[in-house]
Amino acid sequence: MNPKIIHIDGAQIRVSPDNIMLLLGESRDDPDPYTLGLVKHMTGECTRLMEPRGGYVIEVADGPRPTTEFKVRGTTFRPGRIISKELWGADMFAFFAGTAGAGPEEFSRSLLEEGRYLEGYIADLVATAIVESVAEQIYGHIIEEACARGMKSTNHYSPGHCNWSVEDQQGLFTLFPPGFCGIGLSASSLMSPIKSVSGIVGIGRSVTYREYPCELCSMTGCSYRRTRDFSGRAR
Numbered sequence: 503m504n505p506k507i508i509h510i511d512g513a514q515i516r517v518s519p520d521n522i523m524l525l526l527g528e529s530r531d532d533p534d535p536y537t538l539g540l541v542k543h544m545t546g547e548c549t550r551l552m553e554p555r556g557g558y559v560i561e562v563a564d565g566p567r568p569t570t571e572f573k574v575r576g577t578t579f580r581p582g583r584i585i586s587k588e589l590w591g592a593d594m595f596a597f598f599a600g601t602a603g604a605g606p607e608e609f610s611r612s613l614l615e616e617g618r619y620l621e622g623y624i625a626d627l628v629a630t631a632i633v634e635s636v637a638e639q640i641y642g643h644i645i646e647e648a649c650a651r652g653m654k655s656t657n658h659y660s661p662g663h664c665n666w667s668v669e670d671q672q673g674l675f676t677l678f679p680p681g682f683c684g685i686g687l688s689a690s691s692l693m694s695p696i697k698s699v700s701g702i703v704g705i706g707r708s709v710t711y712r713e714y715p716c717e718l719c720s721m722t723g724c725s726y727r728r729t730r731d732f733s734g735r736a737r
Contacts, residue, residue, distance in 0.1 A: 503560050505678050508643050510554040510600070510636055517545050517631040525627055540624055548610075548628040553603030555683040556640040560647070560705065562594045577673035581702070584664040588656050588712060592704030596644045597677050598658070600636040601685050601698035602629055629697045637699045648705045656709045660701035661691070674700055 522541045523533050564573040571580040574595065581589065589595070606629035613622035641658050648655045662668045668691045675687045686694040693700065 505557050505559040505682060506643075507555070507557040507683060508640060510556050510639050512549070512552070512554060514639060515549060515552070515554065515632055515635045516638070517549070517628055517635065519545065522624065522627050522631065526624070537620075537624075540621060541628070544621060544625045544628050548602075548606040548625055548632060551603070551605030551609055552629075552632050553605060553684075554601065554632065554636045554639075555603070555685075556598065556600030556636050557678075557683055558596045558598035558640055558644055558703075559677050560594055560596050560644075561677060563592075574673075575677065577676055579670050579673055579702075581659065581661075581666045581670070582664060585659045585666050585702075588659065589702070589704040589709070591706050591708040591710075592656065593653065593706035596647075596655075596703040596705055597674055597701070598637070598640045598644065598703070599675070599678060599683055599685055599698065599700040600633065600640050601683060601693075601695050602632040602636060603684070603697075604695040606632060607695055607697045633697045633699050637701070641703065644703050644705070648703075651705070653705050653707055654709050655711060656704035657711055657713070658701050658703045660699060671700055674702075 519538065519541045520530050522545075523538060524530065526537060526541075528534055528537055561574045564576065570583055570586045571578055573579070574597075606625065610622050610625035610629055613619075613625055616622075637658065641655075644658075645655050659666065661670045661674065671687060671691045671693070675682070675685075684695075685698050685700075688694065
């Protein structure tokens with residue numbers, strides 16, 4: 503199937519100041535007014551500079567349903583035990599990619615180079631929140647297409663989470679044309695712009711949506727474990 507580029511509605515980009523403050527170690531009940539002001543200012547600047555883009559492609563696996571690995575177009579994906587369990591029962595897969603654009607990360611970098619470390623760090627957190635919101639919009643489109651096919655969807659999962667090696671992004675991006683949505687991929691599997699996201703959603707009549715299975719994952723430093731996701735939905 504040909505990849506679809508979808509419209510990312512900038513007005514629907516969700517950045518929760520409460521979640522950013524939580525990641526900064528601030529109390530939601532008694533936030534520091536100065537820090538909260540910085541968060542709101544950086545949110546405004548980053549959303550002004552963002553160029554959100556995204557899309558996805560739906561593919562059928564080569565051969566049987568996945569166990570801990572499966573093939574698509576001859577490329578082997580190894581998402582690992584945890585994610586493979588969540589994808590069990592999928593009849594097809596939606597592979598997606600999205601980005602906040604280069605603007606927010608360049609803004610954050612410039613602040614850090616100027617020695618404005620707190621502002622630069624907050625801008626980086628906001629940029630991450632933006633790309634997570636982009637991913638949520640892409641996911642919404644995938645859900646709609648799955649429903650139109652009379653199917654259900656799993657949660658969405660990305661290389662680098664739940665012990666899924668980021669090296670699988672090399673195979674994932676072979677499913678898209680070069681420079682899809684303005685995203686490049688280095689030999690070390692680093693996306694450019696950095697504030698970009700890729701991943702997979704299982705689609706089928708017998709799949710199940712589940713919240714992220716943090717209790718099964720060993721990634722103790724993951725932001726999903728410490729707080730809600732950046733769009734404000736409980737994980």
